[in-house]
Amino acid sequence: MSLEAAFERVSMELEEPFTISRGTQTEAENLIVRVTDDEGTTGVGGAAPARHYGETADTVEAVLPELLSVVEEVGDPHALTTIESRMTEVVQDNPAARCAVSIALHDLAAKRLDVPLYRLWGLDASATPNTSFTVGIDTTERIREKAADAADAGYPILKVKLGGDRDREIVETVREAAPDATIRVDANEAWTPRETVEKSEWLAELGVEFIEQPVPAEDPEGLKFAYERSALPIAADESCVTATDIPRIADRCDIANLKLMKTGGLLEARRAIATARSHGLEVMLGCMIESNASIAAATHLAPLLDYADLDGSLLLAEDPFEGPAFEGGAISLDDVDRAGTGAVER
Template structure:
C-alpha cells in the first residue's frame, strides 16, 4: 500500500510491540516504587521504505496500561494508514473519534508520525518545529524515594556525573531528612522537589519554608491533582514557586491552574504526543507561566521527541532512559548526554532515535 497522495509518502505499513526494561535501581515516588518500566513502541513505514519510530509509557494514573494501549493502537493506526504522517491536526481530530483516553498510546503514534515526517523532509524534528537547539536547558536527574543514605549516594553519583540539577522525590514523614541527605551528597546542585500530590495544603506550605533553607528552586505538584483550591493556597503562601504536573494534563487544564502555578509541566505521555504537548506549552506561555518538559521512566524512542520540545521550555526533566539499567533500552539517542546536557545538534533527521 502507498499513501493516499500516491507519491509513496503515505503510511504503508506499521507494527507495534511492548518493551519491558529493568531499572538500574528501584525508583520510588509517593505513589509507589517500581523496578521495571514498560513502553509501547510503534513503527511506521512509508511507501519508499522510510521508517518512523515512536513510543509511549502507559500509566494507569493517566488512564492507560500497556494492555489497553495494545488494544487501542490498531484503531489509532487505522487513522494514519495510507495518510501522509505530517497531517497531525487531522490525525488527532480522528483519534478523538475512535479512542477515549489512553494518551500514551496516542503519543506513540504521534511521535512515530513526527519522526517519519521529519525523516521524509530530511530535517531534524526540533528544526521542523522551529526550535533553536542552542536554547535547550539541561535536564535534571531524579532522585527517587529511598532511605536517606541511599538518596545521598544517588545524589552524589549524579553530581559526580555532571548533573547540575536534581529533582528530589518526596512525600513522607521523613522528607526533611531526605532533602538534607541529598543536599549533603550534592552540595552544589540546584534542587527541585516533587511530592507527586502527597501533601495536604497546610503541610506543603510548612514544608516549603524549610525547603527554602536548602536552596530548593521550586516544588512540583505539592497537593493532590484534584485539589485546585489547595493548589491555590500553596501558591499564595509557599516560600517557593509551584509547578503543576498531575493538575495540568492537557492544554485544556492550563486556564484552571495558571493563576495558582508558576510552572506548567508538559509530558508527551499525558498530553497525547508532540502535537497536543505543543498546544499545552503555548497555552502555558499565553498565561505567563514557565514550562518544564518532563517524562516518565521510558525508552529513548519517546524521549528523543520530548527533547525536541526542550528549546521552547525553561526547564527539562528528561532523564527517563538514564534511570534504566545498562543495555535495557533497545533504542539509543545521543542528544541526551549522561551529564544531563541536551545536545540537539547531533540530530541529523527525525527525532534522532536509533536502534541499538
Template sequence: MSLDTEFERLSLPLEHEFGISRGSSATAENVVVRVTDDDGTTGIGAASPSAHYGETVATVEAVLPDLLAAVERIGDPANHQRIAAAMDEVVRANPAARAAVDIACCDLAATRAGLPLFRYWGLDPASAPETSFTIGLDNIDRMRAKTREAIDAGYGTLKVKLGTSRDREIVAAVREAAPDATLRVDANEAWTPREAVTNTEWLADFDVEFVEQPVPAANPDGMRFVREYGALPVAADESCVTLADVSEVAEIADIANVKLMKCGGPSEARKLIHAARAGGLDVMLGCMVSTNAAIAAAAHLAPLVDYADLDGSLLLTEDPYTGVPMPKGEIDLDAIERSGTGVRLAE
C-alpha cells in the same frame, strides 16, 4: 502514499528501583510503535503509560490497532491535524497510546523532509535547558548514594522525590551529598496544603528552586493556597494534563509541567506550551520512565521551555534505542546524526 504500521511491548529494567509517594517500580513497561512509508523509511515512537492516568500497557495495546489503522487511512505522516482528527474518531482518551503514534508520525515526517525534528519545527537548539536527574524515594543511605552517583556523572540539577515522614532528612542528605547542585522537589500530591506551606519554608533553607505538585490535583484551592502562602514557586504536574487544564493551572501555579504521555504527543504538547506561555506560566517538559523512542521527541521541544525533566531513559539499566544525547544533563540537539527525532536501535 501507503503506510505500514506495527508495535511491540518492551519491559525495561531500571538501574535503581524508582520510588515516588504512590509506590515504586523496578521496570518500565513501554510499547514501541513503527510507521513505515513506501520507501522503507520508518518513524519510531513509544508509549509509557501510567495507571495514575488510567492507562496500562494492556490498554495501549488494545487501542493501537485502531489508532494505527486511522494513520494508514490518512497515508500522510505530516498531516498532523488530519491524523489527530482521525484518532479522535477512534478514541478520545488513551493519551500515551496516541503519543506513541504522534511521535512516530513526527519522526517520519521530519525524516522525509531531511531535517531533525527541532529544525522541522523551526526551533533553536541553543535555547534548550539542561535536564534534571531524578533521585527516587528509597532509604536515606541509598538516596545519598544515588545523589553522589548523579553528581559524579556530571548532573548539576537534581529532582528529589518526596512525600514521606522523612522528607526533611532526605533533603538534608541530598544537599549534603550535592552542595552545589540545583535542587527541585516533587511530592506527587502527598501533602496537605498547610503541610506544603510549612515544608516550603524549610525547603527554602536548603536552597530548593521550586516544589512540584505538593497537594492533590483534586484540590485546586489547595494548590492556590500553597502558591499564595508558600516560600517557593509551585509547579503543576498531575494538575496539568490536557490543554483544557492550562487556564486553571495559570490561576493556581507558577509552572506548568507538560508531558507527552499526559496530553497525547508532541503535536498536542506544543499547544499546551504556547497556551501556558499565554497564561503567564513558566513551562517544564517532563516525562515518564521511558525508552529514548519516547523521550527524544520531547527533547526536540526543549527549546520552547524553561525547565526540562527528561531523564526517563537515563534511569534505565539499558535502552534498546538511542536518541538525543544528554551528556551531564545537556540536551545536545546539535549532536543528532540523523533527521527526525534521531531515534534508532542501539548498536
C-alpha cells in the same frame, strides 16, 4: 503514498527500584510503534502508559490497531493535523497510545525531509535548558550515594522525590552530597496545603528551587492556598494534564509541568506550551519512565521550555533505543546529526 504501521510491547527492567510517594516501580512496560512509507523509511515512537491516569500497557495494546488504521487510511505522514484529529475522534482516552503514533509520524515526516525534528519546527537549538536527574525515595545512605554519583557525573540539577515522614532528612542528605546542585522537589500529591507552606520555609533555607505538585490534583483550592503562601514557586503536574487544564491552574501555580504521555501527542504538547505561555506560566516538560523511542522526541521541544525533566530513559537498565546522551544534563540539539527524533534501535 502508502503507509504500513505496526507495534510491539516491550518490558524493560529498571537499573534499580524507583520509589515515589505512590509506590515502587521495578520495570517499565512501553509499546513501540513503527510507521513505514513505501520507500522503506520508518518512523518510531513509544508509549509509556501511566496507571495513575487510567492507562496501562493492556489498554494501549487494545486501542493501537484502531489508531494505526487511521494512519494507514490517511496514508500521508505529513498530514499530522488530520491524523491526530481523527485519532482523537476514534480514541478519546489513552493519550500515551495516541502519543506513540504522533511521535512515529513526526519522526517519519522529518526523516523524509532529511532534517532533525527541531528544524522541521524551526526552533533554536541553542536555547535549551539542562535536564534534571531524579533521585527517588530510598534509604538515607542510598540517597546520599545516588546524589553524589549524579553530581560526579556532571548533572547540575537534581529532582528529589518526597512525600513521607523523612522529607527534611532526604533533602538535607542530598544537599550534603551535592552541595553545588540545583535541587527541585516533587511530593507527587502527598502533602496537605498547610504542610506545603510549612515545608516550603525550610526547603527555601536549603536552597531548593521549586516544589512540584505538593497537593492532590483533586484539591484545586488547596493548590491555590499553597501557591499563595509558599516560600517557593509551585509547579503543577498531576493538576495539569492537557491544554484545557491550564486556564484552571493559571492562578494556582508558577509552572506548568507537561508530559507527552499526558497531552496525547507532539502537536497537542506544542498547543499546551503555547497555552501556558499565554497564561503567564513558565513551562517544564517531564516524562514517565520511557524508552528513548519517546524521550528523544521530547528533547526536540526543549527550545520552548524553561525547565526539563527528561531523564526517564536513564533509569532503565537497558534501553532498546539509543537517544540523547545528556552529558552533564545538557540537551544538545545542535549536535544532532540524525534526521527525525534521533532515536535509533540498538
